[in-house]
Amino acid sequence: MPHDEERQRRSRATGRLTLADVAREAGVSPITASRALRGTRGVDPALVQRVQEAAARLHYVPDPAARALASARSAHVAVLIPLLSNALFVDLLDAVQRTLMPAGYVTLIGVTHYDAAEEEALLRNYLAHRPSGLLVTGLDRTPDAAALIAASGVPCVHLMETSASAGQYSVGLSQQAAGRAITEHLLAAGRRRIAFVGAQLDPRVLQRLEGYREAL
Structure with missing residues (x-):
């Protein structure tokens, strides 16, 4: 494709291909191109394919900022x-x-x-x-x-x-209930000297510790 045509396809502000470029390539309106690329129901499948093929030819990547706006x-x-x-x-x-x-x-x-x-x-x-x-x-x-x-x-x-x-x-899950259940299981198995080891920087570990203490 000639360089002047390529430049015409690109946004003057960003240098990026736009949805309007895809619409022009596919011969449809920008609204139709947008709906086709989003997979909106009600768009003719033939149009969807045409728009998708145009986007692929141009290596078009949707602008997430524009879509969010x-x-x-x-x-x-x-x-x-x-x-x-x-x-x-x-x-x-x-x-x-x-x-x-x-x-x-x-x-x-x-x-x-x-x-x-x-x-x-x-x-x-x-x-x-x-x-x-x-x-x-x-x-x-x-x-x-x-x-x-x-x-x-x-x-x-x-x-x-x-x-x-x-x-x-x-x-x-209830981390406290989990700590209690684990400890009660060991108690039921006859264990009496049960140690608890955990990294205190995780608040969920401290909740399990509280359940361990409740069971003991």
């Missing part, structure tokens, strides 16, 4: 975990991505290092991208971080713990 939401889901060195959280991230990708969402990963201030900073940064959802680890965070989540209006699910609070969604 138009819809007030992006295709991002932010996931905040404490550490990547813990295999449990690596498995969690793998499962999250395998679930979200087929549904058209992209995972934004943030590592808090068990630092409340770092988690708050990550929340401020990721919420600025207008994510479609938040997955955060645990229920323990600063009042400012909790207020950021509440004020954002972004659906949020708390992982690894359970909450009885109205409107607060969680997926996990």
Whole structure:
């Protein structure tokens, strides 16, 4: 393709190909091109194929910022975990991505290092991208971080713990009950000198410790 035509296809402001360029290549309106690329129902399959082929020829990559501006939401889901060195959280991230990708969402990963201030900073940064959802680890965070989540209006699910609070969604288990159940199992087996070993920087470990103490 001649260089002057290539330049005409690109946005003067960014140098990037735009949705309008794809629409022009496919011979459709920008609205039709947008609907076709989003997989919106009601678009003629032949048009969808034509638009997709045009996008592939131009090597078009959608602009997530423009999509977020138009819809007030992006295709991002932010996931905040404490550490990547813990295999449990690596498995969690793998499962999250395998679930979200087929549904058209992209995972934004943030590592808090068990630092409340770092988690708050990550929340401020990721919420600025207008994510479609938040997955955060645990229920323990600063009042400012909790207020950021509440004020954002972004659906949020708390992982690894359970909450009885109205409107607060969680997926996990009672860590305290788990610590108690494990210790009671050992007591029932006749064990009487039971030690507890855990990393205290994880609040969920401390909850299991409390269950251990209750059982003893």
